Amino acid sequence: MAKQYDVLFRLLLLGDSGVGKTCLLCRLTDNEFLSPHISTIGVDFKMKTLEVNGFKVRIQIWDTAGQERYQTITKQYYRRAQGIFLVYDITSSLSFQHIMKWISEVDEYAPHIVQKILIGNKHDEEHRRQVTTEQGNKLAKSYGMDFFEASAFTNYNITEAFTRMTELVLEANRKEPDSTLLSDNNDLSTTETEQEPDYNTCSC
Numbered sequence: 469m470a471k472q473y474d475v476l477f478r479l480l481l482l483g484d485s486g487v488g489k490t491c492l493l494c495r496l497t498d499n500e501f502l503s504p505h506i507s508t509i510g511v512d513f514k515m516k517t518l519e520v521n522g523f524k525v526r527i528q529i530w531d532t533a534g535q536e537r538y539q540t541i542t543k544q545y546y547r548r549a550q551g552i553f554l555v556y557d558i559t560s561s562l563s564f565q566h567i568m569k570w571i572s573e574v575d576e577y578a579p580h581i582v583q584k585i586l587i588g589n590k591h592d593e594e595h596r597r598q599v600t601t602e603q604g605n606k607l608a609k610s611y612g613m614d615f616f617e618a619s620a621f622t623n624y625n626i627t628e629a630f631t632r633m634t635e636l637v638l639e640a641n642r643k644e645p646d647s648t649l650l651s652d653n654n655d656l657s658t659t660e661t662e663q664e665p666d667y668n669t670c671s672c
């Protein structure tokens with residue numbers, strides 16, 4: 469059977485509990501927004517196909533639990549990611565401060581080629597904002613990351629952030645001599661059927 473896509477990426481959403489990782493994912497894949505906060509247990513994942521620069525890209529997006537007690541589990545997923553979104557909530561300066569902690573974990577556990585994007589979620593909550601756009605921009609710049617403010621509630625900048633990540637991953641793997649991501653030997657169809665995470669708790 470003909471492949472329905474050219475390449476498959478694994479992306480990861482990281483950030484404190486409650487910043488909106490699950491909601492960003494549900495908005496991207498199902499165009500849904502659910503209000504109650506049901507904490508992710510361990511890791512969950514969803515799939516999405518995007519067409520970027522002439523490539524049909526299937527992305528497997530792992531949504532991790534932000535709660536400290538699951539971090540031994542979630543760290544095991546870093547090393548298989550090609551791209552990582554570091555998410556904070558613009559109404560929580562603490563979640564922004566913790567981005568540094570998440571970055572040092574990525575540096576420790578993820579592959580060197582991993583692409584990173586910083587997302588300031590809940591852009592719709594302007595009246596409760598604690599982190600300015602300039603602070604987000606500055607932090608992203610200091611780590612060489614792209615930066616988006618986004619909203620899972622209003623569907624602001626979500627496709628844009630995922631499309632940009634896809635471009636970055638494609639570009640990085642084109643440059644990497646050992647990468648099999650874009651080669652014919654990368655039989656991704658088997659990967660997609662893996663029952664990777666055991667913890668299926670998506671609230672969507």
Ligand SMILES: Nc1nc2c(ncn2[C@@H]2O[C@H](COP(=O)(O)OP(=O)(O)OP(=O)(O)O)[C@@H](O)[C@H]2O)c(=O)[nH]1
Pocket residue numbers: 483484485486487488489490491492502503504505506507508509532533534535589590591592593618619620621622
């Ligand atoms: N106003 C607003 N609320 C949001 C937005 N995104 C998420 N929320 C709310 O924030 C709360 C937490 O969202 P989740 O997506 O469950 O957060 P999470 O980061 O996945 O949390 P953990 O699974 O515990 O790590 C929920 O009550 C959501 O409704 C947004 O863009 N705007």
